[in-house]
Amino acid sequence: MVGVRWAFRCGSWTPTRSEWLLAARCVQREEKERIGQFMFAKDAKSAMAGRLLLRRLVCDRMGVPWADIRLERSPRGKPYLANPACSSPESVGWSFNISHQGDYAVLAAEQGLQVGVDVMKTTMPGSSSVPEFFRIMTRQFTDYEWSVIRRAGSEWEQLTMFYRHWVLKESFIKAIGTGLAFNLQRAEFHLSPEPIAEGKVCRRTTMHLDEEEEEVWTFEETVLGKDHHVAVALGPRHTVRSVVSHRCVCVCVCVCVCVCERGREGGNISEPVCVFLFSAQ
The missing domain is CATH 3.90.470.20 (4'-phosphopantetheinyl transferase domain)
Structure with missing residues (x-):
C-alpha cells in the first residue's frame, strides 16, 4: 500500500x-x-x-x-x-x-x-531575541541537539535548525499519541548530512530514544515553500505502548x-x- x-x-x-x-x-x-x-x-x-x-x-x-x-x-x-x-x-x-x-x-x-506529521515555518521570535528564545526552550532539546543548533551559523540559520529539530520531535510524539506528557529530551535526533531541499525527501535522520538508537522508526524530512519544515514519523504499531509506558x-x-x-x-x-x-x- x-x-x-x-x-x-x-x-x-x-x-x-x-x-x-x-x-x-x-x-x-x-x-x-x-x-x-x-x-x-x-x-x-x-x-x-x-x-x-x-x-x-x-x-x-x-x-x-x-x-x-x-x-x-x-x-x-x-x-x-x-x-x-x-x-x-x-x-x-x-x-x-x-x-x-x-x-x-x-x-x-x-x-x-503508526504515523505522525508536523510542519513549522521558520520565523523570528516575536517578543524576544533569538538567544532569549533559545533559553526559554532549553529543556526541549538535549545538549547534543543544542550543540548542532548553535553551530548552524547565523541566527536565522540557527532558527532554521531549531525548527528542523522541532518538527522531528513533534512528529514522533504525535505518532505515539502522548502529547505534552512526553519528555522531549528522551528523544534525541541525529540529523542526516544530506541537505534538505524543496521537492526532495530525506530519510537518513535517526532517533535515539532513552540514549539507544531506534532502528524501527523512520523519519522523512522535506521543505515546503523554502521555509516550512515538514517531518513524518513512521513506526510499527506494537512499539507505541512500550514507548509511552517508558523505558518502505x-x-x-x-x-x-x-x-x-x-x-x-x-x-x-x-x-x-x-x-x-x-x-x-
Whole structure:
C-alpha cells in the first residue's frame, strides 16, 4: 500500500463567504464549532483545510462514503476513524495525522504503520531575541541537539535548525499519541548530512530514544515553500505502548489546490467537488 503525503497551501486559499459555508457543510458539526472558536481567520482556515484533507483521505483511500465518515479524537487529540461498520480491507489498519502552521496544512497517512506529521515555518521570535528564545526552550532539546543548533551559523540559520529539530520531535510524539506528557529530551535526533531541499525527501535522520538508537522508526524530512519544515514519523504499531509506558514507503508530496464549486448535499454533510491534487515534482 502506498503512503499518502498531502500539503495544502492555505495562504493561497481565499474563499468567498459562499465557499466557506460550503466547506463548513463538509465537516462534522463539532468540528465546525471548534473551528469557529479560533480567534484569527488564518488559523480557522488552516484548521478547516486539515479537516477537509482528512475526510478526502477517508473517502478516497479507505472507501467510506463522504456522508458516513465519522472522525473522532483520542484523549490526546489524535484523529481516528470512528465508523465500526467500516471494515473493508481498504479501511483497516490506517493511521493518519495532520498538522497546520504558517502557510500550509499537511497530512500523512499509512496502512500498517503508526504515523505522525508536523510542519513549522521558520520565523523570528516575536517578543524576544533569538538567544532569549533559545533559553526559554532549553529543556526541549538535549545538549547534543543544542550543540548542532548553535553551530548552524547565523541566527536565522540557527532558527532554521531549531525548527528542523522541532518538527522531528513533534512528529514522533504525535505518532505515539502522548502529547505534552512526553519528555522531549528522551528523544534525541541525529540529523542526516544530506541537505534538505524543496521537492526532495530525506530519510537518513535517526532517533535515539532513552540514549539507544531506534532502528524501527523512520523519519522523512522535506521543505515546503523554502521555509516550512515538514517531518513524518513512521513506526510499527506494537512499539507505541512500550514507548509511552517508558523505558518502505512510496512518498508523494502534493500541493492541494482547492477551487470550491457547488457541492452535492447528502444529509447534513456535503461532499465537495472541489479538491484537486497535483504532484509537486
